[in-house]
Amino acid sequence: MADPIVVAEGLHKSFGDTHALRGLDLSVPRGAVCGVLGPNGAGKTTAVRILATLSDPDAGHARIAGFDVVRDAGEVRARIGLAGQYAAVDDKLTGRGNLRMFARLYHLSRREAHRRADELLERFGLMDAADRPVTGYSGGMRRRLDLITSLILRPEVLFLDEPTTGLDPRSRGEIWSSVRELVADGTTVLLTTQYLDEADQLADDIAVVDHGRVIATGTPDELKATIGDRLDVVLEDPAALPPAATVLNNLAGAEPAATGADRLSVALPGGGLRLADIVRELDRAGIAAADVRLRRPTLDEVFLRLTDRKEAVR
Numbered sequence: 062m063a064d065p066i067v068v069a070e071g072l073h074k075s076f077g078d079t080h081a082l083r084g085l086d087l088s089v090p091r092g093a094v095c096g097v098l099g100p101n102g103a104g105k106t107t108a109v110r111i112l113a114t115l116s117d118p119d120a121g122h123a124r125i126a127g128f129d130v131v132r133d134a135g136e137v138r139a140r141i142g143l144a145g146q147y148a149a150v151d152d153k154l155t156g157r158g159n160l161r162m163f164a165r166l167y168h169l170s171r172r173e174a175h176r177r178a179d180e181l182l183e184r185f186g187l188m189d190a191a192d193r194p195v196t197g198y199s200g201g202m203r204r205r206l207d208l209i210t211s212l213i214l215r216p217e218v219l220f221l222d223e224p225t226t227g228l229d230p231r232s233r234g235e236i237w238s239s240v241r242e243l244v245a246d247g248t249t250v251l252l253t254t255q256y257l258d259e260a261d262q263l264a265d266d267i268a269v270v271d272h273g274r275v276i277a278t279g280t281p282d283e284l285k286a287t288i289g290d291r292l293d294v295v296l297e298d299p300a301a302l303p304p305a306a307t308v309l310n311n312l313a314g315a316e317p318a319a320t321g322a323d324r325l326s327v328a329l330p331g332g333g334l335r336l337a338d339i340v341r342e343l344d345r346a347g348i349a350a351a352d353v354r355l356r357r358p359t360l361d362e363v364f365l366r367l368t369d370r371k372e373a374v375r
C-alpha cells in the first residue's frame with residue numbers, strides 16, 4: 062500500500078495544566094476521508110492545528126505527504142487547506158470579493174484570482190449569491206464559502222474542523238455533497254466532528270478521540286462490530302420491567318437500560334446470544350414480551366460506550 066499522506070505519531074500538547082493531546086497517533090491513506098470523532102475538549106482542534114502547521118507539538122511528529130509539519134512547514138502549507146471551526150470569511154465583502162481577496166493573499170495574479178473565484182462559486186453552487194455581502198448569507202452558505210476558500214490552491218489534503226456544527230439538516234447535506242465532490246477529485250480529507258451520522262456518511266475510516274488520545278479506529282462497520290449486538294425487548298406489561306431487567310442482566314452480563322416505560326435495551330457480549338435462548342429465558346420467568354429484537358448498535362452507542370459516557374446523556 063502507498064504511504065499514508067497524513068501521519069501523526071505520539072503527538073503531545075499541553076496548555077498549562079491541560080493536557081490537550083497525550084500521544085495522539087493518526088494515519089490517513091491518500092484519497093481517503095478520515096473522520097476524527099470526539100466529544101467537546103477531546104483534542105480535535107488541537108490536533109488539526111498542529112497538522113496544519115498553526116501550532117507546534119510539545120512532543121511527537123507529524124508529516125503531510127512526507128514533509129514534517131514543524132521542520133518543513135512551508136512545504137506542508139503548500140499542500141493543505143483548512144476550514145476552521147469558526148468561519149473566517151469577511152462579512153462586509155461579497156462571496157466573490159472574499160474569494161478574490163484570499164486568492165490574492167495566496168499570490169495568485171489578479172486574472173487568476175478572478176478566474177478561480179468564479180470557478181469555485183460555480184462548482185459549489187454559490188454563484189447566485191456571489192455578489193451579495195456575506196452578512197446576508199445563511200449559516201450554511203457562510204460555511205460553504207469558508208470551505209471553498211480553503212480550496213483556492215487545490216490542496217492535496219483538506220482539514221475541516223467541525224464543518225457542520227450548528228447547521229440545519231439541509232445545510233449539512235450541502236456541505237456533505239461538497240465534501241463528496243472533493244473526494245471524487247482525489248482530495249484527502251480529514252474532518253473532525255461530534256456527529257456520528259456525519260462520520261458514518263462521509264468517512265472511510267474513523268478515529269475516535271477522547272482525552273487527547275485515539276481510543277479506537279476502524280470503518281464505521283468495524284467499530285459497530287467491536288461492541289456486539291444490541292438486544293431490545295418490549296414487554297406486554299410495564300410492571301414486568303424489574304424482573305425482565307434481572308433476566309436480561311443475567312443473560313447479557315450487563316445492566317439493561319430502560320428505554321421507555323415498557324422497554325429495555327442491553328448490549329450483548331462479543332459472541333452474542335441467540336434470540337431463541339432469550340425468548341426461552343423470559344418465558345421461563347413468566348414474562349410476556351411483545352417484541353424481542355437483536356440489532357447492530359448505532360454509531361452513537363459505540364461512541365458513548367467508547368468514550369465512557371452514560372448512555373442516557375444523549
Ligand SMILES: Nc1ncnc2c1ncn2[C@@H]1O[C@H](COP(=O)(O)OP(=O)(O)OP(=O)(O)O)[C@@H](O)[C@H]1O
Pocket residue numbers: 076079080081099100101102103104105106107108146255
Ligand atoms: N489555546 C488554548 N489555551 C488553553 N487551553 C486550550 C487551548 N486550546 C485548547 N485548550 C484546551 O485543550 C483541550 C482540547 O481542546 P480542543 O479545542 O482541541 O478540543 P476539541 O476536541 O476541538 O473540542 P470541541 O469539540 O469543543 O471543539 C480542552 O480542554 C481545551 O480547553
Ligand SMILES: [Mg+2]
Pocket residue numbers: 105106107146222223
Ligand atoms: Mg474543536
